[in-house]
Amino acid sequence: MQYVHLAGTNAKGSTAQYIAGILSQKHTCGLFTSPHIISPCERMRINGKDIPARQYEEYMEKARGEKDDHLFSVWTNAALLWFEDNHVEYAVIETGLGGRLDPTNIVPSRMQVITPISYDHMALLGNTLTKIAREKCGIIKPDSVVISHPQEDEAMRVIRATCERQNARLIVLDEQAIHVHESGVAGQTFDFTYKGKRYHDLFIHAASPMQVQNACVALIAAVELGMDGEDIGAGLREAVIPARVQMCGDIVIDGAHNPAALRELSHTIKQYFAGRDVTVLAAVMRDKDIMGITREIGTFADRVVCTCADKKRGLPARELQPYFSCVQSNEDPNAAFVEAQALAKQKRGILVVCGSFYLASYALGLLTETCDDVLI
Template sequence: MSEQASDIILERMMSLHPKIIDLTLDRVWRLLAALDHPERRLPPVIHIAGTNGKGSTLAMIRAGLVGAGRTAHAYTSPHLARFHERIRLAGALISEEALTEALDRCEAANGGESITYFEITTVAALLAFAEKPADFTLLEVGLGGRLDATNVVDPVLTVITPVSIDHTQYLGTTLAEIAGEKAGILKRGVPCIVGPQPDEALEVIEAKAARLGAPLLVHGQHWHVWEERGRLVFQDETGLLDLPLPALIGPHQIQNAGAALAALRALGFDEAACEAAMTDVTWPARMQRLRHGPLVDLAEGAELWLDGGHNPAAGTMLAQVLGDLPPRPTHLVCGMLNTKDVAGFMRPLAGLADSLTAVPIPGEPNTLPAEATADAARAAGLVADTAPDVASAIHAITRATPAARILICGSLYLAGRVLRDNG
């Protein structure tokens, strides 16, 4: 089967709806019914929503399940380099043949009806999951929760990672409104792991859970997690765990680890699974150190890092990570979408970076022009310039500061392009 077959189908699917995002479940239910409801035939589902940390938490849960000898399907978004990254069948990235078959069947069943790209590709993932044995299914919400295309399942466990302000044009302008959308994944009687939350968000989640009789396991109440002497300590009503720090870098990964551990414990897994969740987890473009490839060669003696965070909470997390690293001249290469709170992302980084070089995101219609990104950086207190692309930015930085620490950041779409260009 042609390696390009899935790309051709995916491109056709982009034209099935005039909008990229149009939150409703009507079209998803219609297509699922036409396919004889694959969502009813899934292995036990763990459904994960939140603003930040969804993907990292899912990756840790998956590592723990694998460490316990279990298999898990996983659905995440967006992809970085290839669409296939979104769908893991029993642990392995979906093959070109399997992806093309699932997309073909969904396209045929849809019959040319209006449906968004995310909706029809989510149904394709559920179809593939329903027909391949596994012990668990891990589903990451794409946007929000209540009306997200993944919210058609009957999970055995839900997880809500930290909620913050993002996607205000779709989810609401207040923490309470956004939390209400995230809490839409709660199901009657189904336990939910709740990560650290602002009070305003937690009140909404607790109220919704009370109405549904959904038991909550809340950070700071039912479980606690902290770093102590280079180790991760987790405590819940079952007892204390003393574990290695998560392989994912940054203090924010401690709270993500806590949610993953709480989930594994709620599912009945032992300390060996919990340790595997910490040591075996991988998740690209989350404060990832690039060590090989053309861009690394171009950087020569500089450190090259990559992160896809793109909202104010992610900016705060990145600032914490940079503040914990050994001192070194630090320069940002940043590209962002015009739908994001650019100043909010940059403000926490202003005191930690010596400069920011703004770049456009190639191939993205919603990319913020480099000069507009640079203007926002200056307004946030950063010294800023522009470059036509990431390679040019790295070259200019290393020519002026050979031993620099360079962090490429601002968008998962930019991160995906960097990973493709860096091989």
């Protein structure tokens, strides 16, 4: 089994899914990502199919054993056991938090991908990009291949120094090699040149400009692993990535939950919905950068409905409300969604659900029962 290991602050899950989608065209490929949106079975996939519910319970029990491990460690071990028993040729593994001490860092990967590094989980990872990057770069192994998104200078210095120390070959995505032909809420068509070869008319079912970069990093990984252009195109085209600017009529669902991700969402909303009235349904976890998150939401919201999507970790809606003007709140996320949807319709605008993957899960759960035109 060959491992591709990913760490970073944002874009890990999307990039991992693009890589796995390409590899699945010719190989048996396992994929371990987090968080899940609707079911924990989504965390473990082989060639695009979730682990069956019964097998999920069996492998979680095997992985749990008699140890009192953290749940994420159990998920990690269960996925690796399932992949091993199914003789997958490749396993694409996304870190949960950080990298150096992450439970996934037991895999002997020969390729690591470092996605954009920004500020998140600072209480655990450090309060500078240098400290955070050092934790993320803890997945880099000796004599490996490292592929990185473009980074802030502070983070890139750490990546380069780590690769030099580990004798790892570093490849950094060249943004100038990307040429986008068409972009819209239903997807984007683009060309990308790598190692002198131009890959024409690639298509992804994703609206965010950042997703093109994610797809190109996945292409680099795939080329380095020996995949051809036809498989790359098919893998990107077939990839399904929920809760990343996911559309259902005039509703946008996005799991963005830190300032950098919300900044990207703001760019996307302004690009595709300029001039439209925007109602935002927001929930934030209490351990996040609340000031930074709410500031970014304020750049595109005409009004905000605050709610709480997780009673243990979530900031109560009444405590989130003072961060916004033109706001109302409801602690019940289902009721808050209905209220926000009604406001958006009244204003003939769009509803944006963001701030938490927990909130995205609530919204998608409701929409799967009522919406026939979900675009991914």
